[in-house]
Amino acid sequence: MTPEERRLVGIAWQLDRLRWVPSSVLDEIVRRDGLCFWAYCDGEPPGLVGVDTPDRELASRFCAGCPVPDECLELELRTAGEETVGVWGAMPDEDRRALYPHWLRRGERAGGPRR
Ligand code: SF4
Secondary structure (H helix, E strand, O other): HHHHHHHHHHHHHHHHHHHHOHHHHHHHHHHHHHHHHHHHHOOOOOOOOOOOOOHHHHHHHHHOOOOHHHHHHHHHHOOOHHOOOOOOOEEEEHHHHHHHHHHHHHOOOOOOOOO
């Protein structure tokens, strides 16, 4: 296993604590407490979607200080899966797509994972 694969497996493992939290609850938490949702007071999702491919540094800067990155990441993996784009959960989309199969292998989640 490469160091990068080990990193992704570790992140997938870390998300297991949210396994049985319903997606509707995750959505409520992220919308209520997510840093980017405070910054955009209209309650709309952030705009870092579909322009240029975000990199790790941008994702890290964008989400720095957010109290709910794990909830955000878990929700995005459940709802968008491999089609995820932009910055969510302090990760760029390329990293989330690489994470997705490792996350799927962790097993069942509340509501079932997207396939
Ligand atoms: S982790 Fe990033 S994208 Fe997700 S709610 Fe927090 S600031 Fe927004």
